[in-house]
Each structure stands twice: as structure tokens, then as C-alpha cells.
Amino acid sequence: MPTFNLKINNKTHTVETDMDTPLLWVLRDKLDMVGTKFGCGIGQCGACTIHVDGNAMRSCLLQVSQAEGMNITTIEGLSENGDHPVQEAWEEVDVPQCGYCQAGQIMTASAFLKSNPNPSDSEIRNAMHGNICRCAAYNSIEEAVKVASKKIS
Amino acid sequence: MTPSNKITFSRRSFLKSSALASGGMIIGFNLFNACKSDVKPSIDLSQLNYNDFNAFIKISPEGKVTIFSPNPEIGQGVKTSMPMLIAEELDVLWSDVYVKQGALDNKNFARQVAGGSQSIRHSWLPLRQTGATAKQMLINAAAAKWGVDASECSAKEGIITNANGETFSYGDVVNEAAILEVPENIELKKPKDFTIIGQNTANVDLDKIVTGKPLFGLDYKEEGMVYASVLRPPAFGEILESFDATEAKAIPGVLDVITIGENARNFIKKGYVSWTSIISGTDKVVVIADNTWSAIKGKNAIKATWKKESPLESTESHDKILLDLLDGTKFSTRRSDGNVKKAFAEADKILERTFESPFLPHNCMEPMNFFANVTADKIHLVGPTQTPAESAKVASALLDRDITEVHVEMTRMGGGFGRRLYSDFIIEATDVSNTIKKPVKMVSTREDDMTTGVYRPAIKYKISASIKEGKLTGYHLKEAAINGNMYGLIPNFFPAAAIDNYQVDTANYKSNITTGAWRAPYTNFLASAEQSFFDELAEALEVDRIQLHMDLLENAKNNPEPNIEYSPDRLQGVIKLAVEKSNWGKSKDGVYQGFSVYYCHNTHVAEVADIRMKNGIPIVEKVTCAVDCGIVVNPLGALNQIKGGVIDGIGHTMYSDFSFKDGIPQSNNFNAYQLIRMGQTPQVDVHFVESDIDPTGLGEPTFPPIGAAIANAVYAATGKRLYKQPYMSNMVLEKVVG
């Protein structure tokens, strides 16, 4: 099997895996970073969202062979101590219900706020539209994005 | 009626304590049943045995309290709210309280089920009693040390004070308290003295969730664990005929391809029947791999042929069957008051409407999965389940092993909604591990999950009302459902007792499609149907729809009937609150309102939906939700559940559709099945009726009424009544979500 060098959370990891393996499963099964979640496998739910060179991407659609040489950040590496403004906002608002979708929501929100620190309400709704929350914690997610935006801007 | 009247347990023996070898006090307690007289909690923390106790409280010499809470968490926040009850009566600072999910080696955990919004209702008294008893033991120990009477001492926030103003912290006296006699008849606090109950308290796993720590079943790993992907028949009614695994075996990472099925068939033959053991007699092909992706890829590469074993059913034929049932005579009568036949015969006007709903998959965000390690002396199961005790029974029956050999550990669950009440995934994981003699994680994909589910059954209602001289004289509700009918209790919900001539009949069609409990079973659609009907009924009666409800509830008050489940007063209370807070009848230009009220799962709820039409499509802007759930234990958690229930309800009544053709589910992932997304959600404005009545659950009751509130608002805006869910077809939906 081929090997790949991946730069994840500022560390280089070497993994041996089939080249079509989605980064999602490399993270979860080979590198023990299980914060990135599996929800649909087809890019529809956002549970697997990570940052690739600062942009939110679906790790279930990104093959490991495409990820080489890119700067990858997962929920585990979003901040040293869980104190990224988005994480703090999520705690303040007590967003999670079951919590399963929340890593993906946080990764989408943090990439979005980096490019648009002062979004309008409808920009927030558009940005978060790709992330499903089956527990329907949407009111809280929306509020937390606003709280985070105040912290950032 | 307060639920607490129904709980009885012996105060004398529900709690036992020991001094821990490592210092501190450990209290083991049982909810609902007595502890064995000769058993005390282990003095070694690593040996806590959940056969003898449901849960434990440890109080350390530093005064820190750890609650080993066994109750599963599925987003209802019980892992947070249940410890709040103990901490309240124990009188410690919430910041000194830690919660650990307990593992389970057990035979008899009463109601260790998260479902039915029951957890908080059943534990309200026992958990407080436990906290209060422990506090008294600490006070007694301090009093003995001082040589004073315990009645002269009091405790607050972990500090015991005597009449001279001397103090001990709990930690100072834990070792002495641990070996004291357990006191009886401890008085509980009055609701006005609560300091923790009623406070906003964040989810205890919050930190771990936002930093991506392993918490869920899918995150669990053990040394040497392999992954299993299970190929199940594509159609309900088919079983495996043959398969070719050549291609699958060539995939890197694939370790083995096996079949399971024999054990499950024996298990059926032996007559082990449990409502949770959804199983099929088919053989299943299982691909074992050293990682999830290879297992899934391997499963997709299996070439299988299937043969028909029973009819391959379709939604089209179900629709016809159910409508025929509604028009037929094969009903069982669930409740009959007065003389409905006569009322209808004498009526000068009859309103009759039919309401229809589809099958629905649960679609928990975390797909079904479970870890199993079957060895010579033990069956170790780890994962997300709503019924750990039942899981243990099923695993032991499947492999004919003694129940005491089964050890179940619960992880956090990525959603339950009823799906994790069933044990199919536990049966598969256990069977696979037993076959390959390895620790294994069975992982379903979204497609597996959606197409081999335990669905909310399709149901249709025909509701009719007889009207004479402008007055409502009779009400007749008929249900035609697939695989099961409404519970016995539901015919005792509103409007039972409010209408003199009242009848509920049910008819049933048995299908081979697996169906079961789904968030707010039965009421999830029944409330939509009835409350839409009432809107139309008010119009036919030419009365205001709010007034109609208030009047009917007055009737119910004057008709005291012991089997009635709801409280007419509390329903009137939520109606008034919703009317006031929603500015009912005074909405802005272009905003149309719809009203709905319902009682179910022990909680009373009224909702008003504000919608605006945009390009012919309803946009739900706001929902006002008035709730009477008794004392609100954790307002923050309660708000989350209420808002989630309302928005989930909007999603499923408006957008989610599911159908079958020749036994095959017609959608298998989120590209073909709509779950509500942020852009489609309203702000939910929640108001509680102030109350000091014992608390009731919130996981379910705000879901059922919302469908009717939306339908009634759409009627107000367009003059068009909605009878069939989901209200918006997928085609229209594309216009909305793009």
C-alpha cells in the first residue's frame, strides 16, 4: 500500500493506506483523531468538516492522495486549549444536544468567520446551511455564531 | 395528578454506603427497588458493581462529589439534569460535582432507558431522596464528632454548621459518615428553597464535545479491534440466495468475508421474543477489515443475489390498503363515550377529513454501530444504546450464554429518537465477534441506516365530527396504521372527556417492513391531524378556534373521568400563555398565524406558528411555544430540548418523505431525503408556565403539535388546507433550499 505524508494540526504524519481512502477515515481509524465525524459520506451533512489551507472542506470527499502537501486542521487542532472564540461561544450558549454534529458545525463556523468576521444574519444562515443538526439545535448554533463573531471582530 | 404519586419504594433499603479504601465515602443506591440486605458498595472504586446498585455517589475527603450516572444521554440532557437533583438535596456547590457515565453489568436496572421523556419524571423523587439521605448522614457524623444533637446542625454548600457556629466541611466527616446507619424518612426541600434545580446548567460533556474528544460509540476503540460492514437484503421481503466475495477480498485492508444468520434463526426458533430484538432470518454477508473504509468498500463490492421470501410491498399499495381500512369495518374500539352513532345520525352537518403520513426513518446523526468482544468467559459490549439492560439480555439469548457474563458499557449517543431502543445492531456485532473471535466494531453507513431501519409506520386518520344546531355533538377518530396502533393511553388524551359522544377506533395492516418507536410515537402525527381538524371544525361551528378549545376544556373539567390523562386546567394555562406571548390575532402585515395545542408524554404544550408566504412557499418565521412541564429542572437544557423538538417537528412534517417500491426504500442518503437545515428554521420563542408540580419530560412533547400550527397558518395565508405530510413535496423544496 502507498504511504502519504500529511500535515495535520501542524504535525506531519505518515500513513499507509489505499489511495482512495477518504481523509475522514484516515483521521479516525489510522490517526486516532475521532473528533471529525461520519454522518453521510457524500458531502451532504457537514459532520466531517475540517479546514484545508484555512477553508472548510468535507473530509469524507477528500481522498488521502489529494490531501498531501496541504495544511489540514481538525477539531482537535482548532485551538491549543479548547479556547478558540467559536468553541468559547459554543460553550457559552450551551449549543450541543447529542453533540454529534457539533465538531463539524464549529469547523464550518470558524472558517466562515475567519473570512467574514462580521456577517449579516442571512450570511450566517447561508454559511451554515450545509451542516445538518438532526437534534435541530439550529437556534443555538445561529446564536453561537453571532456570539463568536462579536468575540472575533 | 402528579406523577410522583405513582412511585413507591422502600426508603429503608434503597441506599447503602461504604468507606472507600482510598478515603472518602461511596454510596450505592437503587432507583425503584430495594438493595439486597447483605450487599454494600465495594470499597474499591474500580470494582463498582451495577448488579447491586443502579448508581453511585462518591464524596472525597476534599469534599468533591462524583456521581456515577448510568443513565444514557441522547440529547435530552438527563446526564446533566439527573445529577442536579442529587446535588440539590445533598447541598453541594454544582462546581464540586462531577459526573461519570457508569458501565453496566446488570440484570435489573429499572427503567434504564432513555426514551419516552421519562427519565426525569421517574427519578425526580428517588434521586432527591438519595441526596438528602447522604446529607443527613454527613450531618449525623459531624454532630457525633461535636457531641451535639444532629437537629442543632445544618448544612449548606458542602459545609456543616452547629449551633455554636463551628463548621466541618463534608470532606472532614466523610470517613465517619460512610459507616453510619442509613437514616430514614428524610424530608426533602421545598421548591422555593431550591438553589440548583431551576438554574441554567450547561451540559456536563460540553468541553469534550467542542474539542472533539472521543465520546460516541463510533469513537470507541480497543487494541486488536477490527471493523465490520454488514450487507443486508436491499428489499424488505428478500433474503440472501448466494454471493461472490472475490472482488471484496481483493480490496486492501479487507481481512475476511463471513456470513451470519444461523444464530439469529435459532434465536427466533427458540422463541426469544422481545420488542427490541428486530431481527430477520436472512443470512447477512459481513466484510471484516482493518479500517472502516475498507470494510464499507468491501461490502459494496460483494455480488449478491437475493430471493423473495415474502411480499415486496410498495407505498402505493399501502396507501390503498390503509384508505380501504378506514372505509371498512375491521376496527377495534379503543374508547367509546356516549353514543357516537346516534349523534351522527341526528346531525345536521358532518365534517369528515382524512389525514395521511409517510414512513419515516430515524436518521440519528451517528449511524448505528456497536462494539462487541465475545470471549470464552465474557461478552463485552460497548456503544450507543437506549436499552442497555435489554441489550445484555438479547446478547446472552443469542449466544446462549449466562447473562452475568455480559458486560454493557454505554457511550454517548449521537441521537436516539427511538432507534436505539432496538437491538439489531447489538445482535449483529455480537454474532460477528463470536464468529471471528475478535473484538469488532460493526459500523453502518448512512445508506445502511436509512434503508434497513425501524421506521415510524405510515398512518392515516379519518376524523369526523357531528354538528347539530351549530353545536358539536360527536367526535369519531379512526386510525389505520401499519404494524401497530396507538397506545391504550392515547384515546384518553384531549379531546376525550370534552365531548359527550366520543369514539376512537383503530385498524391495522401487518407489513414485513420493520417499524417501531420514533420520537413521540403515534402522537407525532396524531396531534397534527387532530389539531388541523379542530381548526377546520371551529370554522364549521363558526366559533373562534381558541374559544372552541377553552369551551371544550371547560366541558372536560365538568366531566371528571379517572382515565383522562391530561389536565384541562393546565391545557387552558398553556393556551392562554401562547395566545398572550404570540400576539395572537395581531400579527404584522403579511404574517399569518396558526394555533395548535396538545398534551402528550405528560407535558402540556400550546404553539403558535407565524408564517409568511414567499413565491407561493410558506416561510416559518417564528414559533411561540408555551410549555407546562412542572418544575423546570434545568432551564438551559429544557430550552434546547423544546426548540429542538419544535424545529425537528417542522422539518419532518414539512419536508421529510420516505417511500417504498417493491420492498426497496426509495431514498438512502441526505441527497434524496430532506432533513431541515438552518435556512428553513424559525426562531422559537419559549415560555414556561410557572409551576411547583413535579417535573415531566421534554424530549418529545413539543414535536407533535407543531405540524398543525404550520398547516393552520398556511390555511390562514392561502385558504388551502393541508392533509398530507410532508406538506412540501421535494420538488417545491428544491426551490427553497436550492
Ligand code: FES
Ligand atoms: S460525512 Fe462528510 S458531509 Fe456528511
Ligand code: FES
Ligand atoms: S446536536 Fe445532535 S445532531 Fe446536532
